Amino acid sequence: EVQLVESGGDLVQPGRSLSLSCLVSGLTFRDYAMSWVRQAPGKGLEWISYIRGTAFGATTEYAASVKGRFTISRADSKSSAYLQMTSLRDEDTAVYFCVAGGGGSPDYWGQGTLVTVSS
Amino acid sequence: DIQMTQSPSSISASIGDRVTITCRASQGLSRWLAWYQQKPGKAPSLLIYAASSLQSGVPSRFSGSGSGTNFTLVINTLQPEDFATYYCQQSNTFPWTFGQGTKVEIK
Numbered sequence: 001e002v003q004l005v006e007s008g009g010d011l012v013q014p015g016r017s018l019s020l021s022c023l024v025s026g027l028t029f030r031d032y033a034m035s036w037v038r039q040a041p042g043k044g045l046e047w048i049s050y051i052r053g054t055a056f057g058a059t060t061e062y063a064a065s066v067k068g069r070f071t072i073s074r075a076d077s078k079s080s081a082y083l084q085m086t087s088l089r090d091e092d093t094a095v096y097f098c099v100a101g102g103g104g105s106p107d108y109w110g111q112g113t114l115v116t117v118s119s
Numbered sequence: 120d121i122q123m124t125q126s127p128s129s130i131s132a133s134i135g136d137r138v139t140i141t142c143r144a145s146q147g148l149s150r151w152l153a154w155y156q157q158k159p160g161k162a163p164s165l166l167i168y169a170a171s172s173l174q175s176g177v178p179s180r181f182s183g184s185g186s187g188t189n190f191t192l193v194i195n196t197l198q199p200e201d202f203a204t205y206y207c208q209q210s211n212t213f214p215w216t217f218g219q220g221t222k223v224e225i226k
Contacts, residue, residue, distance in 0.1 A: 034216075037163075045163065045206055046154075047215040061213040064120075097162055103210040104151050104169050109162040 002108045005008035006098050009113030012088055022098030022110055025042075029079040030054055032101050036072060036083050038094035046094075049083065059060040066092075088117045121146050121209050125218035131204075131226040138194040140221045142207035146189045151211035154183055154192045157220075158203045166205075167192065 008020040022034070022100045049072040050061040060072050071084040081098055093116050102108035122145040132138050142152065150170035155163035165174045167183035170190060180195040194201055202225055207218040 044220045045157075045208070046218040047208070050213065050215070063214045077128055088196065102153070102168075103215075106174055107153075107165055109164070111162050 002046040002100070004098050004100060004108055006096065006110045006113040009096065009115045011116045011118065013119050014089060014117055015103035016088055017084070017086045018088060018096075018115060019085070020096055020115070022083075024079045024081070024100055025080060025100075027100060029074075029100075029109070030076040033103060034072070034081040035099040035102060036070075037045055037097045037099055037109075038080075038115075039097070040091070040094040043094075049095075051081065061108070088115075090117050093117045120214055121148070121212055121216050123207055123209055123216050123218040125205075125221050127205055127221060128219065129224060131224050132197050132199055133226045134199060136197045138197055138201075138223060140192045140194075140205055140207075140223075142185075142190040142192070142210055143208040144188045144190075144211075144217050145214070148190075148209050148211040150186050151209055152183075152185070152190050153208045153210065154181075155206045155208065156201075156203045157206065163206065165191075194223075 005023045012018050032051045033052050048063045048066045051072045052059050069087045073082045095112040099105045099111045124143045152170045154167040157163040171183045182193050184191050204220045204222045206220050
């Protein structure tokens with residue numbers, strides 16, 4: 001069974017930083033691209049970042065709303081993906097989901113972790 | 120960025136109904152489109168990928184079709200567990216984008 005477990009969500013003040021982790025099991029992690037998708041309270045889904053598999057150089061993509069502030073990374077040895085978030089804003093308040101795969105092929109989602117940005 | 124427009128935004132339907140949701144893209148996607156179901160408080164769940172491929176474990180009453188800019192999700196014989204919000208997502212071009220969602224409610 002494929003499982004993705006996010007962690008690291010918290011209440012943080014505007015301007016501060018926070019790091020999210022996603023631990024993956026049940027699949028060969030290195031073969032999967034990873035993404036982060038977020039959902040603000042009562043709103044729709046927003047894709048925010050993507051990292052290719054290591055075989056493809058682990059190159060990254062970002063939504064304009066987070067580019068320059070958020071950094072996605074991966075550690076194949078730990079079957080984990082990460083999202084480092086800096087200069088957090090009120091509008092970054094959301095549930096953050098990590099996703100394995102996608103892009104024309106089946107994908108798998110974690111249960112999400114809540115990030116609240118508020119003073 | 121590619122804009123994804125779903126219609127309708129919401130639909131009231133009865134058990135046993137056939138429900139059709141459409142998704143229009145502002146640019147051609149080939150077949151790089153997925154459909155997701157989301158229930159309150161839960162993560163989205165993949166239904167359809169590559170426009171028409173049924174994800175493993177998803178009931179066959181769900182089907183997807185289309186290519187280019189126009190796509191359709193059909194739910195045949197609506198079941199109680201199908202009341203949820205449905206999203207389309209394009210993965211043809213970064214940034215990947217989602218439709219605004221279609222809420223399927225009980226009539």
